[in-house]
Amino acid sequence: MEQNVRVRFAPSPTGPLHMGGVRTALFNYLFAKKHNGSFILRIEDTDQARYVEGAEQYILDSLQWCGLTIDEGVSVGGKHQPYRQSERKDIYKQFAEKLIANGSAYFAFDTPEELETIRKEKESDGKTFSYDAHIRSALTNSFNLPANEVKQRIDSGQPYVIRFKMPENRDIQLHDLIRGDVTFNTSTLDDKVLYKSDGLPTYHLANVVDDHLMEISHVIRGEEWLPSLPLHFLLYEALGWHEDIPDFAHLPLLLKPSGKGKLSKRDGDKLGFPVFPLQWNSADGEVAKGYREDGYFPEAFINILALLGWNPGTEQEIFSMDELINAFDMERVGKAGARFDPEKAKWFNQHYLKQKPDTELAELFIPSLKEKGIETDLEYTAKVISLVKERVQFVHEIWDQAYYFFQAPREYDAKVVKKKWKENTSTDLKSIIGVLQQTENFTSAQTELAVKKHIEEKELHLGNTMNAIRLAIVGQAMGPHLFDIFELIGKNETIARLQKAIDSLG
Numbered sequence: 001m002e003q004n005v006r007v008r009f010a011p012s013p014t015g016p017l018h019m020g021g022v023r024t025a026l027f028n029y030l031f032a033k034k035h036n037g038s039f040i041l042r043i044e045d046t047d048q049a050r051y052v053e054g055a056e057q058y059i060l061d062s063l064q065w066c067g068l069t070i071d072e073g074v075s076v077g078g079k080h081q082p083y084r085q086s087e088r089k090d091i092y093k094q095f096a097e098k099l100i101a102n103g104s105a106y107f108a109f110d111t112p113e114e115l116e117t118i119r120k121e122k123e124s125d126g127k128t129f130s131y132d133a134h135i136r137s138a139l140t141n142s143f144n145l146p147a148n149e150v151k152q153r154i155d156s157g158q159p160y161v162i163r164f165k166m167p168e169n170r171d172i173q174l175h176d177l178i179r180g181d182v183t184f185n186t187s188t189l190d191d192k193v194l195y196k197s198d199g200l201p202t203y204h205l206a207n208v209v210d211d212h213l214m215e216i217s218h219v220i221r222g223e224e225w226l227p228s229l230p231l232h233f234l235l236y237e238a239l240g241w242h243e244d245i246p247d248f249a250h251l252p253l254l255l256k257p258s259g260k261g262k263l264s265k266r267d268g269d270k271l272g273f274p275v276f277p278l279q280w281n282s283a284d285g286e287v288a289k290g291y292r293e294d295g296y297f298p299e300a301f302i303n304i305l306a307l308l309g310w311n312p313g314t315e316q317e318i319f320s321m322d323e324l325i326n327a328f329d330m331e332r333v334g335k336a337g338a339r340f341d342p343e344k345a346k347w348f349n350q351h352y353l354k355q356k357p358d359t360e361l362a363e364l365f366i367p368s369l370k371e372k373g374i375e376t377d378l379e380y381t382a383k384v385i386s387l388v389k390e391r392v393q394f395v396h397e398i399w400d401q402a403y404y405f406f407q408a409p410r411e412y413d414a415k416v417v418k419k420k421w422k423e424n425t426s427t428d429l430k431s432i433i434g435v436l437q438q439t440e441n442f443t444s445a446q447t448e449l450a451v452k453k454h455i456e457e458k459e460l461h462l463g464n465t466m467n468a469i470r471l472a473i474v475g476q477a478m479g480p481h482l483f484d485i486f487e488l489i490g491k492n493e494t495i496a497r498l499q500k501a502i503d504s505l506g
């Protein structure tokens with residue numbers, strides 16, 4: 001029988017969620033759905049110093065925009081609530097006490113200043129300082145102080161931390177679903193702080209306790225947490241939970257477009273792409289770009305993220321969420337960092353744009369027309385979009401490709417005028433106006449027939465005449481089939497534009 005899959009996305013509300021964070025959420029979600037499991041959102045907010053107002057709401061909004069529905073957790077509740085760690089303070093205390101009682105952890109009273117002094121001394125000797133087995137016997141902690149003094153210090157309210165007693169020289173072999181067997185030697189690890197006298201646990205303790213209590217079956221998270229894995233294992237062991245330790249999968253990093261180094265916000269700023277799902281307005285007035293505000297469809301964003309580190313093993317690139325759920329397999333997640341390609345991201349958006357019904361795109365586009373003071377209707381706008389959607393990657397690019405459907409050109413491209421407007425052009429266009437006036441049924445096909453027949457009969461230059469008409473209608477040498485434009489803007493407008501061009505260029 002399949003195991004009861006329960007996975008969690010456990011972000012810390014320290015700022016806007018990076019796209020790498022959304023990728024972690026996505027892989028958790030896909031894994032959960034694939035195995036009929038639950039996707040849990042836990043907010044890890046025990047580090048008060050790094051807490052950022054609004055970050056939790058940002059996380060919720062981002063997941064919602066991406067269609068990553070939470071089964072259990074912050075904002076929806078569930079059988080293990082609360083899911084915000086700051087509301088679970090009392091839970092962690094008893095486990096910190098348990099670790100002290102069974103000798104896996106100890107009280108340490110060294111002040112930050114004292115530790116800083118030792119660090120400096122070590123560094124001036126060319127050594128690094130780490131609070132570990134070699135040094136703990138020389139510091140101010142419950143190893144070295146008599147029991148009654150420890151008690152007295154605590155009772156008198158002296159600040160302390162509880163540290164994990166990292167065993168010396170123990171090889172720990174662990175399995176990662178993506179990386180296979182990984183071995184750590186504890187001699188390289190320090191005595192991490194688990195709990196502080198302010199009543200709050202650190203990430204390590206809170207994370208392990210909650211994963212256990214919330215019955216998490218698989219921990220799927222970023223590669224940056226791999227070095228914490230041996231400590232987490234030892235905590236499970238020390239708390240007596242190692243029999244049902246979750247499975248672990250550490251996802252590969254997202255790399256810069258150059259492939260060198262971790263993808264950062266600065267890369268986005270430099271190359272002009274967002275690294276956050278939604279726009280973020282920070283308290284100091286800084287604005288960070290978001291995929292949503294830049295005009296990406298959530299389906300495209302999800303599709304882009306899915307292929308960063310995972311591959312289906314086939315040539316298929318376009319995946320709906322349901323297809324992803326079906327195809328997703330942790331075995332096909334790679335170890336190597338995944339290079340982000342901003343051009344490919346646009347390509348995905350273009351794909352989804354082309355697939356959208358014209359009326360849906362029109363609904364998205366009309367507000368920007370209203371802002372320009374242009375009143376139009378859905379049906380007309382949808383028809384316009386059907387003619388230009390092949391040429392754009394984003395809804396906001398439609399205007400540049402289609403403005404002439406909503407207003408007469410205000411100027412004519414000087415280069416085109418110079419090249420295409422000949423001496424006889426005004427006369428030729430006048431005769432075309434005459435033909436159009438007589439065309440009753442002003443459809444694309446009818447006008448094309450009439451105009452081409454006229455050009456042939458009068459032996460006008462086909463290319464030159466058509467170019468001049470286009471210049472009059474569009475203002476430039478671009479756009480879809482000319483007679484399709486005629487049909488949409490209508491007889492009066494077509495004739496008016498030809499006349500205007502004759503008046504101003506003739």
Ligand code: GLU
Binds near residue numbers: 009044203207220222
């Ligand atoms: N709170 C951690 C973070 O912000 C979660 C790491 C984990 O999933 O264990 O990334």
